[in-house]
Amino acid sequence: MIDLSATSLLAKLQSGEVSSEEVTAAFLDRINAVESRVGAFLKVNSESAMQAAQAVDKKRRSGAPLGKLAGIPIAVKDILCTEGEATTCGSRMLEHYVPPYNATVVEHLLASDAIVIGRTNMDEFAMGSSTENSAYKPTSNPWDLERIPGGSSGGAAACLAAAMAPLSIGTDTGGSIRQPAALCGVVGLKPTYGRVSRFGLVAFASSLDQVGPMATTVEDTALLLETIAGHDRRDSTSAKIDVPQYTASVNSPLENLTIGVVPSHYQDGLDTEIESAVKEAIRVYESLGARIKEIEMPHAQYGIATYYFIAPFEASGNLARYDGAHYGYRTDQQTMLDELSEEANQTDGAGESPLVRMYRKSRSEGFGSEVQRRVMLGTYALSEGYYDAYYLKALKVRRLIRADYDSAFDQVDCILGPVTASPAFRRGEKTNDPLAMYLEDLYTVNANLAGVAGISLPCGLTSENLPIGLHLQAAPFQEEKLLKVANMYQSATDWHTRRPEIQ
Amino acid sequence: MSLSKEDVQRVSLLARLKLSDDELTTMTEQLGQIVSYIDKLSELDTEGVKPMAHALDLTNALVDDEPHESLPREKALQNAPRSDDECFRVPAVLGE
Numbered sequence: 001m002i003d004l005s006a007t008s009l010l011a012k013l014q015s016g017e018v019s020s021e022e023v024t025a026a027f028l029d030r031i032n033a034v035e036s037r038v039g040a041f042l043k044v045n046s047e048s049a050m051q052a053a054q055a056v057d058k059k060r061r062s063g064a065p066l067g068k069l070a071g072i073p074i075a076v077k078d079i080l081c082t083e084g085e086a087t088t089c090g091s092r093m094l095e096h097y098v099p100p101y102n103a104t105v106v107e108h109l110l111a112s113d114a115i116v117i118g119r120t121n122m123d124e125f126a127m128g129s130s131t132e133n134s135a136y137k138p139t140s141n142p143w144d145l146e147r148i149p150g151g152s153s154g155g156a157a158a159c160l161a162a163a164m165a166p167l168s169i170g171t172d173t174g175g176s177i178r179q180p181a182a183l184c185g186v187v188g189l190k191p192t193y194g195r196v197s198r199f200g201l202v203a204f205a206s207s208l209d210q211v212g213p214m215a216t217t218v219e220d221t222a223l224l225l226e227t228i229a230g231h232d233r234r235d236s237t238s239a240k241i242d243v244p245q246y247t248a249s250v251n252s253p254l255e256n257l258t259i260g261v262v263p264s265h266y267q268d269g270l271d272t273e274i275e276s277a278v279k280e281a282i283r284v285y286e287s288l289g290a291r292i293k294e295i296e297m298p299h300a301q302y303g304i305a306t307y308y309f310i311a312p313f314e315a316s317g318n319l320a321r322y323d324g325a326h327y328g329y330r331t332d333q334q335t336m337l338d339e340l341s342e343e344a345n346q347t348d349g350a351g352e353s354p355l356v357r358m359y360r361k362s363r364s365e366g367f368g369s370e371v372q373r374r375v376m377l378g379t380y381a382l383s384e385g386y387y388d389a390y391y392l393k394a395l396k397v398r399r400l401i402r403a404d405y406d407s408a409f410d411q412v413d414c415i416l417g418p419v420t421a422s423p424a425f426r427r428g429e430k431t432n433d434p435l436a437m438y439l440e441d442l443y444t445v446n447a448n449l450a451g452v453a454g455i456s457l458p459c460g461l462t463s464e465n466l467p468i469g470l471h472l473q474a475a476p477f478q479e480e481k482l483l484k485v486a487n488m489y490q491s492a493t494d495w496h497t498r499r500p501e502i503q
Numbered sequence: 504m505s506l507s508k509e510d511v512q513r514v515s516l517l518a519r520l521k522l523s524d525d526e527l528t529t530m531t532e533q534l535g536q537i538v539s540y541i542d543k544l545s546e547l548d549t550e551g552v553k554p555m556a557h558a559l560d561l562t563n564a565l566v567d568d569e570p571h572e573s574l575p576r577e578k579a580l581q582n583a584p585r586s587d588d589e590c591f592r593v594p595a596v597l598g599e
Contacts, residue, residue, distance in 0.1 A: 097582055098582060100574060100581060192558075207557050233566050236566070302544060302547060309544070325584070326582070328584075330585070337594070355594055356519070357521075357594075358593065360519050360521035373530065373533060376518055376530060379514050380510070380538075393544050393549060395554030397552075398554075399553055399555035400549070435536055449558075450558065
């Protein structure tokens with residue numbers, strides 16, 4: 001049962017062949033069996049999930065109307081506020097934070113009668129590409145437990161690959177859905193900026209963050225996107241654009257499909273096995289009748305540099321709210337005051353005010369090193385004298401990157417390429433080299449800067465049996481097209497059916 | 504663009520972070536590497552390009568002014584590290 005897609009499980013639930021209680025129990029059993037080796041979850045809702053499943057079964061028996069995901073277990077990344085449940089964002093800063101409200105996406109899931117089976121591990125404040133920046137624990141890649149699952153939605157991807165949940169919610173600021181989906185061999189979609197409400201999503205970089213669906217098939221991805229998308233009056237950046245019935249169209253191939261390929265994607269640095277797998281995917285599309293067109297994205301090479309200006313700028317502002325005063329971690333007050341009076345004795349008075357010291361100590365003790373690095377980077381680049389040189393420059397390059405996309409989408413329906421330059425790396429391999437870690441987002445980050453939609457789907461395995469992801473991108477609000485095109489590939493191939501044997 | 508340890512120390516105060524001497528050294532080195540990489544943007548001519556702060560061309564996204572319930576005070580205070588029944592409590596700002 002745990003190998004079935006959400007769509008198949010829904011059919012079985014609707015026909016009465018299985019109950020939600022049975023489905024939920026099967027996934028909880030699987031979690032009991034493998035979670036100690038994978039570490040995808042920060043919290044498993046064993047009891048409340050079973051209660052919710054029983055309630056949905058009862059509702060179904062009574063003939064009451066049911067939501068789109070009635071009785072299907074789903075994992076939620078620990079970055080979406082859930083009323084009454086600790087929402088840690090992978091940080092010590094929010095270890096005991098219990099939100100007084102639900103994120104809009106969480107409300108959509110509850111209204112759809114989905115069963116929230118647990119909260120998944122992530123890089124602290126979604127800053128990272130390996131889930132090693134979680135303040136709580138690392139997550140292993142189910143295909144090779146010595147390797148990272150990608151990040152920041154590493155737990156969200158790993159729980160799908162390990163069949164601990166059929167659906168999962170991730171977030172993507174620079175590649176945080178698509179890169180872990182690629183490295184774990186599952187499907188992950190970053191919607192167009194504005195497609196899904198960000199209300200109740202703990203903010204990292206507000207002009208880049210998007211919540212998105214993760215699943216094992218494109219069809220399930222369509223189903224989950226349909227459930228969570230739409231305008232929300234509480235998020236003024238959510239678009240007032242109707243949500244199509246993605247599930248109604250996802251199985252119809254796109255007529256007259258033109259796919260764009262970017263020659264510079266295949267330059268140095270790209271793993272040769274990934275290159276072969278992606279080129280094989282191009283041949284699959286050709287065999288399905290697609291026209292392949294070479295396009296240029298001349299500013300794509302500036303994506304990482306632009307991103308590492310813009311994201312830290314926005315992060316340094318967003319994370320200013322963690323001040324140890326209103327919520328979150330606060331340093332021990334007595335120790336801090338003692339420290340200050342000792343300093344005052346040594347320096348004849350004039351020291352830092354207790355309030356400023358409280359801020360500084362609370363933040364340095366509550367944030368991990370990557371978060372501090374990005375806050376520092378953003379503060380530095382915004383500090384006096386650098387604003388024009390850095391911030392405005394980056395925003396101008398962002399416009400040029402968007403213009404590359406606009407002209408590409410005048411010519412092609414989708415852009416196809418690799419998601420990552422290499423397969424999952426070993427734990428610890430890049431922890432001391434922040435820049436190398438940043439370059440993990442090379443192929444994904446431009447979609448965030450430009451605000452277009454992107455999806456990662458499995459397209460092969462390396463000789464070491466590690467998953468390879470295929471990246472498809474489409475113009476803003478063209479998720480319907482993107483899902484159709486992605487599903488054409490899955491209908492012709494079986495990479496998405498491969499599952500790891502967890503050692 | 505090079506960064507000195509003093510620059511990093513100054514920024515750490517602006518960022519309301521407190522770094523130990525060792526952390527300052529590492530941070531200076533790492534920020535220096537990152538800044539010299541991202542300085543790659545300076546090679547691009549962006550004369551006349553309009554800055555893009557946001558992916559959606561939205562201006563003045565206003566909602567109707569409808570009165571609604573606010574977060575009750577006890578809920579707003581429930582996560583405070585220290586509070587009394589009405590306020591967030593912090594260390595004295597101007598001395599005892």
